[in-house]
Amino acid sequence: MIRVLVVDDQALVRQGLRLILELAGFEVTEAGDGAAAIAAVDEKRPDVVLMDLHMPVLDGVEATQRIVAGGDGRRTPVIALTTFNADEHVVSALRAGAVGFLLKDVTSEGLADAVRRAVDGEPVMAPSVLARLMDHFAARPPRPPAPPAGVAELSERELEVLTRIGAGLSNAEIAAELVISMATVKTHVRHILAKLDVRDRAQAIVVAHEAGLRHGAR
Structure with missing residues (x-):
């Protein structure tokens, strides 16, 4: 059974998410702030953490960074978890190591699917928040043409794949667009x-946007 840790300072939000996840067959524990989340990860060893970004004691961005940087070899x-008016924290969360982001009004089916995708190593991106993330980068003043480290080492095909990762496409969607196999996409x-x-992939999305890569068809 997949174990999920729900982290939010609002008890009603935690209870709502817990109910949805338990009905979907997951084992759920809760934490009310970032510090409690770090302790719960060490004690409960969850498979996935749903992390609110705005909390007392220790916020979700810092808690995410500490969980991801844990030295015991676990990933x-x-x-x-975010809302439309918290866009500026999404990039910080991704840089801290979050595998993706969801809106708190996600559907029951969407939440359960996101948890399963995270366990399988797939991207977890709310399309509407991804669109606003793109707008965030597009609205920034132009920067000198110095792409993020590593971008210059990518092949032409890898740049095509990265561009589509930045647009939130799944491996299957990338394979279909580029007319290549899933195995080839995974290798790229x-x-x-x-x-x-x-x-x-979540951090790759940030790099794609910082490098100015845009998927014209989306």
């Missing part, structure tokens, strides 16, 4: 993450 995926993704020196 506990953290999904950031693995090489991209290694060359960019990032943990996962």
Whole structure:
């Protein structure tokens, strides 16, 4: 059974998420702030953490960074929970190591699917928040043409794949667009993450936008 830790300072939010997840067949524990979340990860060893970004004692961004940086070799995926008016914290959460982000009004089916995708190492991106993240980067003043470290090492095909990762496409969608196999996509993704020196696809999304890569069809 997949174990999920729900972290939010509002008890009603935690209880609502817990009910949805338990009905979907997950084992759920709760924490009311970032410090409690770190302790719960050490004690309960969850498979996935749903992390609110705004909490007392220790906020979700700092808690995510500490959980991801844990020195015991475990890689506990953290999904950031956000709202439209917290866009500026999404990039910070991704840089801290979150594997993706969801809106708190996500549907029951969407929440359960996101947890399963995180366990399987797939991206967890709310399309509406991804769109606003793109707007965030697009609205920033132009920067000198110095791409993030590692981008210059990518092949033309890897750049095409990274561009589509930045647009939130899944491996299957990338394979269909580029007319290549899923196995080939996975190989490209693995090489991209290694060359960019990032943990996962979520951080690759940030790099894609900082490098100015845009997927014209989306």
